[in-house]
Amino acid sequence: MGRASRVATGPAMRLDTLAGDVGEWLRGTGPESDIVMSSRVRLARNVAHYPFVSRMSETDRGEVERFLRERIATSPAGSDLEYIDVGRLEEIDRQFLVERQLISREHAEAQGARGVAIDGREQVSLMINEEDHLRIQCMHSGLDLRGAWEQIRSVDEQIGRVVPYAFHDRWGFLTACPTNVGTGIRVSVMLHLPALVITRQIDKVFRSLHKLSLAVRGLYGEGSQAMGDFYQISNQTTLGRTEEEFVEQVGDVVPVLIDYERRARKFLVRETQQNVHDQVSRAFGILRTAQTITAEETMQLLSRVRMGVLLGLIGDVNLADLNSLLVRTQPAHLQKLRGVELDTKDRNIERARYLRRHLEGGPPQN
Amino acid sequence: MKCQQCEKQAVFHITELETGEVREVHLCEDHARAYLNQSGAAEGGEGTSQPTGGALSVGQTADDLATLDRKACPMCGITFFEFRNQGRLGCAHDYVHFEKELEPLISNIHGSTQHAGRTPVREADAAGGALPAATDQFTAVIGLRREMQDAIACEDYEGAREHRDAIRGVEEHWLGGNVRGASQPRRDGARDET
Ligand SMILES: [Zn+2]
Ligand SMILES: [Zn+2]
Numbered sequence: 001m002g003r004a005s006r007v008a009t010g011p012a013m014r015l016d017t018l019a020g021d022v023g024e025w026l027r028g029t030g031p032e033s034d035i036v037m038s039s040r041v042r043l044a045r046n047v048a049h050y051p052f053v054s055r056m057s058e059t060d061r062g063e064v065e066r067f068l069r070e071r072i073a074t075s076p077a078g079s080d081l082e083y084i085d086v087g088r089l090e091e092i093d094r095q096f097l098v099e100r101q102l103i104s105r106e107h108a109e110a111q112g113a114r115g116v117a118i119d120g121r122e123q124v125s126l127m128i129n130e131e132d133h134l135r136i137q138c139m140h141s142g143l144d145l146r147g148a149w150e151q152i153r154s155v156d157e158q159i160g161r162v163v164p165y166a167f168h169d170r171w172g173f174l175t176a177c178p179t180n181v182g183t184g185i186r187v188s189v190m191l192h193l194p195a196l197v198i199t200r201q202i203d204k205v206f207r208s209l210h211k212l213s214l215a216v217r218g219l220y221g222e223g224s225q226a227m228g229d230f231y232q233i234s235n236q237t238t239l240g241r242t243e244e245e246f247v248e249q250v251g252d253v254v255p256v257l258i259d260y261e262r263r264a265r266k267f268l269v270r271e272t273q274q275n276v277h278d279q280v281s282r283a284f285g286i287l288r289t290a291q292t293i294t295a296e297e298t299m300q301l302l303s304r305v306r307m308g309v310l311l312g313l314i315g316d317v318n319l320a321d322l323n324s325l326l327v328r329t330q331p332a333h334l335q336k337l338r339g340v341e342l343d344t345k346d347r348n349i350e351r352a353r354y355l356r357r358h359l360e361g362g363p364p365q366n
Numbered sequence: 367m368k369c370q371q372c373e374k375q376a377v378f379h380i381t382e383l384e385t386g387e388v389r390e391v392h393l394c395e396d397h398a399r400a401y402l403n404q405s406g407a408a409e410g411g412e413g414t415s416q417p418t419g420g421a422l423s424v425g426q427t428a429d430d431l432a433t434l435d436r437k438a439c440p441m442c443g444i445t446f447f448e449f450r451n452q453g454r455l456g457c458a459h460d461y462v463h464f465e466k467e468l469e470p471l472i473s474n475i476h477g478s479t480q481h482a483g484r485t486p487v488r489e490a491d492a493a494g495g496a497l498p499a500a501t502d503q504f505t506a507v508i509g510l511r512r513e514m515q516d517a518i519a520c521e522d523y524e525g526a527r528e529h530r531d532a533i534r535g536v537e538e539h540w541l542g543g544n545v546r547g548a549s550q551p552r553r554d555g556a557r558d559e560t
Contacts, residue, residue, distance in 0.1 A: 048504030051442040055456040166458035172481030174458040183483035240478025
């Protein structure tokens with residue numbers, strides 16, 4: 001049975017130990033990790049014997065949460081997972097899970113009984129009572145959609161043996177929103193495309209992706225505004241093809257985008273060597289010396305420095321450390337690492353301090 | 367999610383069904399009211415007072431639309447109007463009950479009306495029959511639970527008890543026995559499907 005209920009008694013403690021570490025997907029390794037940050041697959045599932053989330057009573061909500069939590073714990077997939085009672089977390093802890101991409105912003109901001117089960121490497125997360133009763137997510141570092149799909153397929157299968165998924169011969173897996181019906185699959189890759197942004201080719205690329213019915217979103221910004229040149233590409237439809245076909249649909253365009261970005265990077269070095277060197281050096285300089293800095297500016301500058309490292313213009317910083325700074329300079333992480341709550345002004349000061357400490361001498365310890 | 371027209375939280379998620387196109391609109395309460403009044407007035411030629419927020423499909427009169435909007439799922443009770451306003455369905459049975467109405471919408475979104483992916487993997491014969499039948503068995507419980515609550519509200523405790531027993535019967539049959547039992551032996555992660 002298990003470990004799944006262990007954390008419910010002290011979720012904050014577990015989260016504090018996580019803060020000193022970063023998830024598997026930020027290791028900065030894996031195929032094509034100079035451009036592909038992470039590969040993710042998620043499946044939307046509902047139980048058949050309760051109303052969908054937006055129509056559940058408080059009682060229903062609690063019962064579904066308990067039912068899924070217990071069923072997941074008894075399935076083989078559950079033995080590697082720890083359960084966090086999101087409904088009972090402080091706001092900062094919920095924000096912390098959002099920053100690590102283990103729960104969605106909507107899940108963090110929702111009301112009532114809900115939770116998330118995650119594995120120790122933070123590759124697998126199962127959100128209970130998000131928009132659907134169950135959202136399974138699997139995230140791998142670098143370009144590894146295949147691997148993420150194989151892993152989630154196995155988790156879903158094991159849970160499906162003990163949970164009566166709402167399913168219909170014609171419509172497939174039934175979801176709260178018809179946009180997810182069928183396979184319930186969302187396949188996505190997170191890409192770092194600074195050179196396409198600098199050379200102003202990014203809009204053109206996105207227009208062609210829309211024609212292939214793929215969706216593009218900025219990663220950290222609100223809505224479509226990308227922050228730090230990180231973009232997420234995903235499938236828009238979920239019905240009428242097999243899961244493998246949806247995985248391929250997204251997987252097929254990634255090499256093309258990688259090729260565009262690499263060519264744009266080469267172009268920058270060849271044609272604007274001094275210019276681009278100046279830009280990344282200034283970005284690095286600000287990060288190493290600023291006394292106060294916002295999350296937005298940090299993201300933007302880290303993005304440029306990351307490109308500089310990959311182009312060989314900046315030495316003695318490694319990719320994994322930069323990736324980890326992207327997460328650890330976000331508000332909830334900063335506060336967790338510092339061990340105190342800070343308002344915006346103090347966070348900006350703490351962020352600058354943290355960056356100075358970690359970019360000046362050697363790689364970040366924690 | 368923010369309102370598309372101001373900084374407030376969007377609470378209305380309206381799915382617009384126009385000929386050949388599906389569009390989602392996310393609005394706060396004030397902007398949703400303005401939006402619905404406006405679009406209702408624009409097509410209110412038939413004298414309907416119902417704000418409809420867009421034509422459903424070609425050739426439907428406002429009367430048809432008003433009737434359709436009142437159509438409710440017998441299990442969770444959601445009306446089609448509520449679904450159109452929120453963009454979220456109420457339960458799995460809605461896909462059966464509103465199948466005809468959902469078909470053009472789903473076809474527009476996905477360019478398909480037939481699932482081609484995986485089916486749930488259960489132990490052989492564990493559910494004692496075809497899976498869609500099992501899903502119907504389960505969704506019936508949603509209706510029973512609602513009736514039980516109504517019975518309690520009317521102080522009809524006899525009726526409430528009958529409903530409760532019926533719910534337990536279904537849950538024990540489908541969940542307590544077969545489904546759970548089937549999962550127990552496999553702790554090794556081995557899979558035996560062919
Ligand atoms: Zn508004
Ligand atoms: Zn329903």
